[in-house]
Amino acid sequence: MGAMPRSVMGSTIVALATPTGVGGIAVIRVSGVTALKVAMKLTGKPIQSFKPRLAVHCPLLNKDQVEIDIGIVTYFKGPNSYTGEDIIEISCHGGYVLPGRIINSCMKAGCVPAAPGEFTKRAFLNGKIDLSQAEAVAEIISSKSELSQDISYKYLSGKFSNLINNMKDSLLSIITLIEAELDFSTDEISTTPNKTKIRMIDKVIEKGNALISTYSTGRLLKEGAIVTITGNPNVGKSSLLNAIISEDRVIVTDIPGTTRDAIEVFYKINGLPVRFVDTAGIRDSNDKIEIRGVEISREFIDRSDLVLWVFDVGFSLEEIENQISDPFFDAPFIPVLNKTDLLEPRDNTSYCSTNSLPHIYNTSALKGMGIKELIKRVYNTLVSDTLITEPEMLLTNSRHRDAIEKCLEAITETKVLLVENIESDLIASRLRDGLFELDKILGITTADDILENIFSKFCVGK
């Protein structure tokens, strides 16, 4: 039966750790019980040459024991390695051919190719990291922006767990009070007034709501925001986008309706990933291709986190105000007046909308005027102000948000029950429903944890 875990972990695995393709250096990783033997066969050097965490400069042999490169071989002795097993890391020259030959050579020495994610899986199975950390590793690798990588690291380092644990502890203290009253008679322990319990519950709800309120920003940071640029044909939407990304990626012409499909540009504002979408101009048209383009732009507008609604100076303030007071979509938007370079200087102030309507941003895509302000406004609208200064812990996972919401729903209900002085076994059950939701995120609370709490807080027993 000792073979059981070995059927999972017994083999020594090999894989290329760097991306395939042309590159100066490639790193090949070998993990498993026979890693050192692989190093010996690969280099022709005796086993004593390899000491833990020592980089050894040595020849690398192909599967027929012919020297094909010179590289660096580093030995990491388990359990003090990424996977917890013996690991050797081989740095060789990169490219399409050489790393493959070295991997073949490792396989000749007894390795099997690693399955995707197998190094991290072994790290988990060997107790080097827990499941949520393994998840975070994947997220860090796939992070598209500095901010989202920062957040993933906060998950990996346990900051998020601390916040949830904090909520769990508060909830557990309330449950402890109630469970103690259920399991010990009033002869044995003193009881806590319901008002106090309600106050404690309110505090947990407050913490939960604070976390939930970060979700929209957190999601934006993780998945990126969609900002769609719309408006009548030829108001300069594409030029505006170009001005924003300062790069001539989109064709700009004077013929209305040039941009027929949506064009997406991936861009970052202060680390916040934003997908700017330049859409076909919205107008009635008989051109089939253009109609399709308009449909696509509608779809994008509906999925947008923010819309830049572009007008040009051909519109009067009244016309613009008319339109923006009754938008044809639901997403939040910023009205932008483009081509202000064509205005007489004295007209500049005339495009200030009245109080009740959104502030109209004046830009000139051609001259690059007002673009900075607009970008700043886009960022501030997407990211709620409190979070700009320093990215605190943000909720990025909808599963986590749902769990916290369900938790709050359950415990909010118990407040009503406490006011009505309803059976406290039911209150305890609902509070445990709430705790369970938080448990789903972290780890399970047992009856023993609750009893432990009771004994540490109450003088029980007649």
Added chain:
Amino acid sequence: MFHVKHLPKNNSFDVIVVGGGHAGLEAALACSRMGGSNVALISLDKRAIGRMSCNPAIGGLAKGHLVREIDALGGEMGRAADITGIQFKTLNKSKGRAVWSPRAQIDKKEYERYIQQLVSFSNVMVIEAEVVKVLVKNYTFYGVILRGGEKLFSRAAILTCGTFLNGLIHIGRRKIRAGRMGEEASAGLTESLISLGFTSGRLKTGTPPRLNRDSINQESLKKIFGDIKPTPFSFRTKNFTPPNEPCFLATTNEETHEIIRSSLHESPIYSGEIKGIGPRYCPSIEDKVVRFSDKPSHQLFLEPEWMGAEQIYTNGFSTSLPENIQLKALRSVKGLERVKFIRPGYAIEYDFFPPSQLKASLETKAVKGLFFSGQINGTSGYEEAAAQGLMAGINAFLFTKGKPPIILRRDQAYIGVLIDDLVTKDTSEPYRMFTCRAEHRLVLRHTNADRRLSEIGNSIGLIDDLDYKKTVKKLRVIDKMVSFFNSTNLTPDEINEFLIMKGQSPINEPTTISKILSRPTIYIKDLYNFLPKNAFYSDHQNIDDVMYEVETTIKYKGYIQRQQSRLEFLSRNESTGIPNDFDYTAAVGLSSESKEKLSLIRPETLGQASRISGVSPSDVALLSVLLTAF
């Protein structure tokens, strides 16, 4: 010491029960009632059979549930308590139906008399002797050796040795070898079990002083009575009119605490002389004074040990201080200024066998046919002992007939929770039942123990057909009424005036009675006037019980559903089996504590593994990965 006139042929019995306490009795009576024609009950003192060693009460929070379940399965404790109780009270009335729990003060003398009479009318043969060795061949039990060398044989035995295995009493610095005060301890049996490969441990418990009633100034103490309308433990008890004998409430004060504090060095617990671990939920008065030094006083309940007893139990004053200190401390309490002892309080240390060595049937993993129950498994309390005794008795008898054991599930009974906890968890202190241990608490109400367990009781012959038929009839009436309430509407015209008066929002369309009844402050009695006449048609005698169950079923439905969905999520792992020879030491990711515990306990499923203390959720996740990978 061996006084039996008519031993059976070849000294051979169906089942041998060692010990005549609450576990031993339930075990022996169950075997006899299930058809055992000769069951041996071996006791050191036959006059002590059925003795209540500590407090004169049965039931209480969670324990009352156990008694109701024992009764629903056909055990004896509930009926015995109904017959010999002198004050009945349902506890937790203000806290929710799932935790309501019956408790009774018992006439200890009557209880012993009743039990001993019952045994004498059964097929149980009482043998006054001491067992010093169990006989095992091929990992299978076949008999016991008594002190004096006599051998008794059977295919199954249940050890219920209580606090008697190497029992050691402490009063201050004084030590006495005894199983209970004035009763000899049992020596040799532990060693015999260890030589078979069992592991033993040491636990501690205590009992408070017994006071002389005439020395108490009763006038100055508050009297406490039971319920005016008492509820019996047994579903089978009829015409219930027990006495209502009062207890007295006294309170300690700063002077009492000072006396105790200044003598702590004389307490064997604090001087380190007692090595066994005591229960935190039943702390000694020294513990209370030390750990909760900010509390200016503690309550003491003075409970008569029988009807009109001169002997009073000092509930709340468990202690192992020297006798003179105990007396001095108690005499500082108002009402006890001139108190005299009948017996001082004491602590007792005893051997137990960590119950992870048992299967869920309570049969030992190492020896076939050998069962353990009661304090030997590290539990405390009469009720916990009786519950195990009953299950061990049932399963030992089934074993002798070659039939599979009965194992109650955690969602089926507190008894199921108790035994599952015992066999999967490490006992670091004497185990007591608490309602919070039962994750299915909302469905495990004491009032529906009959619904949960009577069928099993009847199927093994412990609940007779006549009683069972009555139960089935009652359950049918309840079900009918619930479905009637679920399907019958009240109109806005009929009920709105009442709802508004109750401060509730009115209904807009015809609504089922159940929906209205599930509102928090609406009760079935409020609705009597609005119900169609045929709603209450029933010839059932216990109409109040029936209506109560109907109301609870409807009111708790939503909460129970949510509880279930939460538990189902958790039990995804529950039924994943773990091979018996699984090599935990080779699973590198497990913590060494987990490896050790899992290798020792050898859980049968991942569900069991997850409940072992010290085994973390990530350990379970790892195991689950390893098991599926395998």
